[in-house]
Amino acid sequence: MFKGGQSTSNDYGSFQVENFGTLKYPFTLNFYDEPPTFDVTIEDFETSALDRLRILAEIESSAARNRSWEETKQVTSAQCSKYLPLSPTMTKSLERDAQRRRDHLSHFVLRLAFCRSEDLRRRFVKAETTLFKIRYDEDIATEREAFLNSRDFNWIPVDPNEALSVDKDYRKSEKYYKVKWTRVPDLVEKRKVVLKGGWAYVPSRELSSIVFQEFEVRLEKALETTARLLPRLDEDTRIVPILDNLSQGFLSGISSDWANNSGQTNSDELKAEQIDDLAKKHFPLCMRTLHSTLQRDHHLKYAGRQQYGLFLKVLGLSIEESVAFWRKSFSGFTDDQFNKKYKYNIRHHYGLEGKRVNYPARSCMQLLMDSGASDHGCPYRTYSPENLQTALLSAYSPLGLRQSDLGEVMAAVNTKHFHVACTRVYEITHASNGVSKGQGLGNGESVTHPNEYAAKSMELLKSSEAMVVDS
Amino acid sequence: MSSSDSNKPSPEVMLAFYRRLYPFKSLFTWLNHDHVPSKLFTQREIAFSLPGDVYIRYNSFNTADELKKQVCQLNPTRFEIGPIYSARPRDRKTLRAGTLTPILRELVFDIDMTDYDPVRTCCSGADICKRCWVFISAAVRVMDSALREEFGYEKLLWVYSGRRGIHLWISDKEAMGLTDQQRKAVVGFLTVVQGGKESSKKLNIRNGGKLPPSLAKAMEYLKTVFGALILSDQECFQSKEGYEELLKAIPDSRVVDALRTKWEASPSRPSEDKWADLHRHNLMVALEDIIFNYTYPRLDIEVSKHRNHLLKAPFCIHPSTGRVCVPLDLDMIEKFDPKEVPTVQQLLEELDNLSKVQDPSAPREHHSDWEKTSLKPYIDILDRHAQSLVGETRKDNRSKPVSTSPRPLSVILDMGL
Numbered sequence A: 001m002f003k004g005g006q007s008t009s010n011d012y013g014s015f016q017v018e019n020f021g022t023l024k025y026p027f028t029l030n031f032y033d034e035p036p037t038f039d040v041t042i043e044d045f046e047t048s049a050l051d052r053l054r055i056l057a058e059i060e061s062s063a064a065r066n067r068s069w070e071e072t073k074q075v076t077s078a079q080c081s082k083y084l085p086l087s088p089t090m091t092k093s094l095e096r097d098a099q100r101r102r103d104h105l106s107h108f109v110l111r112l113a114f115c116r117s118e119d120l121r122r123r124f125v126k127a128e129t130t131l132f133k134i135r136y137d138e139d140i141a142t143e144r145e146a147f148l149n150s151r152d153f154n155w156i157p158v159d160p161n162e163a164l165s166v167d168k169d170y171r172k173s174e175k176y177y178k179v180k181w182t183r184v185p186d187l188v189e190k191r192k193v194v195l196k197g198g199w200a201y202v203p204s205r206e207l208s209s210i211v212f213q214e215f216e217v218r219l220e221k222a223l224e225t226t227a228r229l230l231p232r233l234d235e236d237t238r239i240v241p242i243l244d245n246l247s248q249g250f251l252s253g254i255s256s257d258w259a260n261n262s263g264q265t266n267s268d269e270l271k272a273e274q275i276d277d278l279a280k281k282h283f284p285l286c287m288r289t290l291h292s293t294l295q296r297d298h299h300l301k302y303a304g305r306q307q308y309g310l311f312l313k314v315l316g317l318s319i320e321e322s323v324a325f326w327r328k329s330f331s332g333f334t335d336d337q338f339n340k341k342y343k344y345n346i347r348h349h350y351g352l353e354g355k356r357v358n359y360p361a362r363s364c365m366q367l368l369m370d371s372g373a374s375d376h377g378c379p380y381r382t383y384s385p386e387n388l389q390t391a392l393l394s395a396y397s398p399l400g401l402r403q404s405d406l407g408e409v410m411a412a413v414n415t416k417h418f419h420v421a422c423t424r425v426y427e428i429t430h431a432s433n434g435v436s437k438g439q440g441l442g443n444g445e446s447v448t449h450p451n452e453y454a455a456k457s458m459e460l461l462k463s464s465e466a467m468v469v470d471s
Numbered sequence B: 001m002s003s004s005d006s007n008k009p010s011p012e013v014m015l016a017f018y019r020r021l022y023p024f025k026s027l028f029t030w031l032n033h034d035h036v037p038s039k040l041f042t043q044r045e046i047a048f049s050l051p052g053d054v055y056i057r058y059n060s061f062n063t064a065d066e067l068k069k070q071v072c073q074l075n076p077t078r079f080e081i082g083p084i085y086s087a088r089p090r091d092r093k094t095l096r097a098g099t100l101t102p103i104l105r106e107l108v109f110d111i112d113m114t115d116y117d118p119v120r121t122c123c124s125g126a127d128i129c130k131r132c133w134v135f136i137s138a139a140v141r142v143m144d145s146a147l148r149e150e151f152g153y154e155k156l157l158w159v160y161s162g163r164r165g166i167h168l169w170i171s172d173k174e175a176m177g178l179t180d181q182q183r184k185a186v187v188g189f190l191t192v193v194q195g196g197k198e199s200s201k202k203l204n205i206r207n208g209g210k211l212p213p214s215l216a217k218a219m220e221y222l223k224t225v226f227g228a229l230i231l232s233d234q235e236c237f238q239s240k241e242g243y244e245e246l247l248k249a250i251p252d253s254r255v256v257d258a259l260r261t262k263w264e265a266s267p268s269r270p271s272e273d274k275w276a277d278l279h280r281h282n283l284m285v286a287l288e289d290i291i292f293n294y295t296y297p298r299l300d301i302e303v304s305k306h307r308n309h310l311l312k313a314p315f316c317i318h319p320s321t322g323r324v325c326v327p328l329d330l331d332m333i334e335k336f337d338p339k340e341v342p343t344v345q346q347l348l349e350e351l352d353n354l355s356k357v358q359d360p361s362a363p364r365e366h367h368s369d370w371e372k373t374s375l376k377p378y379i380d381i382l383d384r385h386a387q388s389l390v391g392e393t394r395k396d397n398r399s400k401p402v403s404t405s406p407r408p409l410s411v412i413l414d415m416g417l
């Protein structure tokens, strides 16, 4: 991100004339203590937030993919220099202050978007703290030092005698600082600090933990405060839809619109982030409901996982992407829990564990026979008529299914022609792509396999898009 | 006496206990840190367990009497104490979604004898005896010392769980306010051995080959326990199974082979001698790991990690043993015998005998009924503890500065959109 490298005393010295203290943004690092009070256009409001969102989405996806710290840093820095570049203080860039202003603004817009539920708050804090850590790591040492000196972190230098009294192995070469142990829970948890009477004795090499913790705690508190004040904002009809859109985008990895705008990479390889969008456009109801349940509960029971996991495999999701997708969806679990309880399961779908059979995805016939519980199987069969109609409308009304279409669909269900009902829904929801009644998946074929449904739907979209381009 | 269900108290017995003996006032003062009801009590979740697996959550009460009244009406098999919420839990249906969040809670720990099954030889499962209690008392010593000296906590209450374990409630102001992340940190700091895991596990606890000071201190103490408990009393390495487990912890295979040959030749060789055999080799780190594995506290970590975990209230009756969950003094922890804890039936008998000798015309004062039973010393422990919390609250109130409320964020509303 910053190509500052080792600064020579010369270029540093030449900049001394500018007093850091009088700059509006004296440092690249920012604790965001004060909300922006300058005027902005609605466009700046939205685009800066979208750009920041791209970066945060990349950070989340790095965590879901188990990227190492170095990899995460590299990928994130690349995103940062593309969308939200920050020049070091010592560079005489004209844009420096404007960049920092944008960083400031985008952070606060996203606060508004993500303060609204506990889940969003938690994820936002995590991603922002990671972003801060990356910038901290990459900042030029002298500028980072200046930033640290500009704030009071309330750490108390410990004299060598006291250090020796708490740790007989204390080495004089290292300085210790003490803080209340509650400020460095990560160091305490790993026994990386010596504790005495509630104080943590932090060696200087671990001081950054205090900084990061401080950033995290302040942001958590600020978000809670913002959440309480937010109802006042509901009156501004221009902002609310933007905020809704932003938080939606974060929930599904990143909104399809934005992903598409930024150019589709390797269009053939299916990415974990695309699943949410695909589910909304192309999945049959059986998979669509599993997807919604998974997004809502951040969990699926075994049978549902089996059914959905194999479907996604056949859809074209690689094992790595699959692990990334499930890891992200099971957001309430720790890495440890996930790796122990669920990763095996996913690898199993791909024949990488257990009997090493490459399991095929379930066909409609198999799903229909698997009619035990209502949380998996074929919903046309397992759902009560009322629930089925609600589920159909909520899943497919964006694709054109109307209340008035339901009579026909339910008639097929009532006579236990579940294939027919599903096929009819396909026809209705693909009418805009030129599919008419009776055509089914093509040549009057009816649905016999969920993957066939999805594949035909995706194919159809592709060919109609190609037609648009050709003409 | 075995821990069979023969002592299961009847609903009538339970009701009489709640009416005449349960120390609601003491419980209130302990939870409330004051005599005047505060949010520490009124916004506190109480959950009731009724027969037939019925569980009623999100109750809250304004006073000790209100709680007592409800308990006597429902006659639960037990009740549990949860966190203090941002509002009264019983009002949750009228609150805006998301506004009922846990804000404060004692820091709690649970140590259960079943986690020691791989290392105890005297009992297993639900059983507990004076001999295996030594595992618990050693755990209590280690925990108590770490929490006081390292973390600086002072308001610790140890409570026997009524059957085979012990709970710890820490009520220091800072402990009450810990976030889940901070609770997890305390648990991580104090966890060395995971319950139920094999006892020969190599431990990852050293920094640069040295034990951190807190564990070095624990080691000093556990060394003194190990000989009497593991070697002489439990004879953990007497059986083939026992010593094979021990050998698994030795990294040097030549040493293992030599010892195995020697021990197979003399099947009755006591644990103490086998331990001495190990000492002839240079196995410092492995021996320390073994001592930790056999004697270091085994925590049920899920209980401690979350603010909103519910834990059984002190003085409830264990539903299968009929024993009261009594608070314990640290001074008597080694001498404590779980079998000497009064059962609810026994306490009611004591009361009946009293009323026979008493002048029937004398007025009966239910509140102090427990004064005359063997429950008294335990209630005294809770009262003394609660009193020290009240003292703390008073001190705080006197030294409280004029509060300055944080400046509300003037969000982007002022941005002139």
Ligand SMILES: [Zn+2]
Binding pocket: B122, B123, B127, B128, B129, B130, B131, B132, B133
């Ligand atoms: Zn025993």
